[in-house]
Amino acid sequence: MSETRSITTATSSKRAQRLSDQQGRPGGSRGMRVLVTGILVVVAVYFLVPVYWVVIAATKSTEDLFGSNGFLLGSEFSLWSNLHEVLTYDGGIFVRWFGNSVLYAGVGALIATYLAAAGGYALAKYRFRGRNLVFGTILGGVLVPGTATALPLFLLFSQLGLANTYWSVLLPSLVSPFGLFLCRIYADATIDDSLIEAARIDGASELRIFHTVGLKILTPALVTVFLFQLVGIWNNYFLPLVMLSDSTLYPITLGLNNWRSQVDRLPEFYELTTGGALLSIIPLAIAMIVLQRFWRGGLTEGSVK
Amino acid sequence: MSALTERPARGVADDPSRSGSQRRRRTSVAAPWMLLGPFLALFVLTFILPIIVAVGSSFVRVSRKGVFGEEGVTTEFAWFSNYAQALENGNFIASIGRMLLFGVVQVTVMIALCTLLALLLESASAKWPGFFRAVYFLPYGIPGVIATILWSFLYVPGLSPIIDIAGAMGIELDFLGAGTVLWSIANIVTWTYTGYNMMIVVAQLKAIPGEVYEAAKVDGAGPFRVAASIQLPLIRPALILTTVFSIIGTLQLFAEPQVLQTVSPAIDNEYTPNLSAYTTAFAYNDYNVAAAQAVLIAVVAFALSFIFLRLTSRRAS
Numbered sequence: 001m002s003e004t005r006s007i008t009t010a011t012s013s014k015r016a017q018r019l020s021d022q023q024g025r026p027g028g029s030r031g032m033r034v035l036v037t038g039i040l041v042v043v044a045v046y047f048l049v050p051v052y053w054v055v056i057a058a059t060k061s062t063e064d065l066f067g068s069n070g071f072l073l074g075s076e077f078s079l080w081s082n083l084h085e086v087l088t089y090d091g092g093i094f095v096r097w098f099g100n101s102v103l104y105a106g107v108g109a110l111i112a113t114y115l116a117a118a119g120g121y122a123l124a125k126y127r128f129r130g131r132n133l134v135f136g137t138i139l140g141g142v143l144v145p146g147t148a149t150a151l152p153l154f155l156l157f158s159q160l161g162l163a164n165t166y167w168s169v170l171l172p173s174l175v176s177p178f179g180l181f182l183c184r185i186y187a188d189a190t191i192d193d194s195l196i197e198a199a200r201i202d203g204a205s206e207l208r209i210f211h212t213v214g215l216k217i218l219t220p221a222l223v224t225v226f227l228f229q230l231v232g233i234w235n236n237y238f239l240p241l242v243m244l245s246d247s248t249l250y251p252i253t254l255g256l257n258n259w260r261s262q263v264d265r266l267p268e269f270y271e272l273t274t275g276g277a278l279l280s281i282i283p284l285a286i287a288m289i290v291l292q293r294f295w296r297g298g299l300t301e302g303s304v305k
Numbered sequence: 306m307s308a309l310t311e312r313p314a315r316g317v318a319d320d321p322s323r324s325g326s327q328r329r330r331r332t333s334v335a336a337p338w339m340l341l342g343p344f345l346a347l348f349v350l351t352f353i354l355p356i357i358v359a360v361g362s363s364f365v366r367v368s369r370k371g372v373f374g375e376e377g378v379t380t381e382f383a384w385f386s387n388y389a390q391a392l393e394n395g396n397f398i399a400s401i402g403r404m405l406l407f408g409v410v411q412v413t414v415m416i417a418l419c420t421l422l423a424l425l426l427e428s429a430s431a432k433w434p435g436f437f438r439a440v441y442f443l444p445y446g447i448p449g450v451i452a453t454i455l456w457s458f459l460y461v462p463g464l465s466p467i468i469d470i471a472g473a474m475g476i477e478l479d480f481l482g483a484g485t486v487l488w489s490i491a492n493i494v495t496w497t498y499t500g501y502n503m504m505i506v507v508a509q510l511k512a513i514p515g516e517v518y519e520a521a522k523v524d525g526a527g528p529f530r531v532a533a534s535i536q537l538p539l540i541r542p543a544l545i546l547t548t549v550f551s552i553i554g555t556l557q558l559f560a561e562p563q564v565l566q567t568v569s570p571a572i573d574n575e576y577t578p579n580l581s582a583y584t585t586a587f588a589y590n591d592y593n594v595a596a597a598q599a600v601l602i603a604v605v606a607f608a609l610s611f612i613f614l615r616l617t618s619r620r621a622s
Contacts, residue, residue: 029430032528036430043422044440047496050455051443053466057458071466115344122340134341141352143610147557147579148603149352151586151595152359172351180344206336235448237560238579242587253450253560260454261567274458277451284446289439 057274062267086275097255108173109229116176120183121214141177147238154242168243173233179225186221252280363387363597387597396575408555411491419499423506441500453564456493481569490561502547509543545617549610556606578602
């Protein structure tokens with residue numbers, strides 16, 4: 001009983017807060033509300049149209065894809081057979097591509113976040129010779145276009161024998177200059193020197209202090225850096241295109257485009273492409289919707305200040 | 306320091322060689338480098354070395370002797386001849402000009418749109434702001450290649466319901482012609498990145514303290530006045546940041562035109578600077594000229610970001 005009451009007070013106080021929040025903000029009349037929400041709905045339709053189209057297209061057979069309106073269901077519902085075809089075609093190569101993308105993006109983002117945190121922490125919390133030079137150089141790296149380095153990186157990796165291996169995509173994904181920049185700013189603002197000093201007095205080694213005190217306080221920034229890097233690697237196309245020739249190493253972007261480029265000769269690739277696109281959108285779409293609140297939190301501290 | 310010597314910590318006390326301020330000082334000199342080391346090593350491998358390789362090979366000419374290069378390969382310093390060759394290529398210059406036009410229109414539209422959406426979402430008039438924010442942000446999670454695949458199906462006659470519907474109303478649409486395909490690409494880029502930029506602006510808007518709005522209300526300012534005199538000036542840093550990143554992104558444009566190439570004959574192999582560099586490297590196998598092109602693209606991106614930052618900072622002061 002008391003529990004329900006505390007919940008209702010919690011929600012009502014939340015509502016009260018939201019109300020006072022809104023009163024502080026501009027706008028508010030009824031006509032204004034209809035107009036603004038109307039605009040927001042129209043824009044939302046624009047952002048959802050391609051996604052809606054691919055959901056519908058993935059349920060159609062080839063004849064329906066060309067024979068019926070793209071925004072309406074066709075005469076046959078062949079979603080399951082299409083998806084089955086996507087997952088089993090060419091010995092399940094799609095699953096392999098998906099796994100590769102998860103490997104590149106997941107492992108890459110995890111390690112990149114850790115390295116950026118360690119570097120950003122070091123630059124924020126130690127005074128040492130060469131500190132400004134190192135930070136300036138890394139900051140320059142933020143502004144270097146990723147595709148400008150991909151081509152020379154390919155030449156370099158070819159000489160090292162790394163081209164066309166998992167490493168050729170994974171190694172460049174481990175470095176996030178922007179992530180280090182965010183971590184440095186965040187560490188500067190949040191990690192108190194006295195806390196580090198106290199840990200030193202307790203006899204903790206410098207590395208241990210970073211791993212226990214530093215990483216813990218940096219967590220909100222780390223979530224942002226991880227998400228940035230995850231999406232960045234997942235969406236990357238130019239680097240794997242330049243590096244990889246073996247299709248079993250492809251990430252999903254390269255693989256799907258490989259299928260799409262064959263539709264002119266073999267129309268069955270239409271279903272494979274639309275079904276594959278649908279399957280590849282679902283996990284990231286869910287991730288975006290769930291994680292956007294964390295994203296927002298980290299950005300305020302970092303990039304904008 | 307005195308606290309340290311008076312209270313040696315556990316594990317340190319029983320090992321005299323490891324205790325004392327000397328060891329402490331040595332570790333604190335080494336510690337930042339140990340933390341930075343792995344990042345720096347990879348940064349050197351994937352940023353510094355490629356830039357050195359790119360600049361180096363852009364000044365070198367490789368010539369092969371014999372019909373198939375079987376009599377050996379000679380490498381010689383070529384001064385600026387690769388750059389001259391890149392700059393004499395009318396298609397490459399045209400592609401840079403095309404990206405400038407693209408950038409002026411697309412970046413302006415996108416920044417205006419993301420600002421408008423952020424202001425609307427943060428106003429009290431918006432219903433379900435959380436839902437709309439998620440929907441607008443969603444395309445950012447869709448890779449540019451897959452976004453282009455989706456839109457290309459909406460651009461291709463026979464497949465596109467948009468063309469069908471417009472055709473039924475007597476309007477003939479051509480998304481892939483020579484005059485329109487650039488703006489079809491602009492649409493894909495806008496679709497992908499508007500929500501992402503909007504999130505950065507929203508974050509900055511949320512950082513504006515409530516008292517500022519209260520004060521404006523007391524002064525009798527309406528919503529448009531608040532937007533123009535309070536919100537827009539305060540989100541300037543976010544807008545500058547997103548614009549600079551968009552300028553850099555525009556010059557890198559590659560995936561969208563490359564994927565659309567198969568459905569639009571108007572896109573040639575040198576449609577964007579990056580596509581041109583890619584073609585030079587992998588179709589003509591001329592890595593040195595491609596390296597010169599890559600350096601030129603980076604320099605133009607740097608210069609444009611720098612000019613933009615200078616212009617905006619001058620206006621502020």
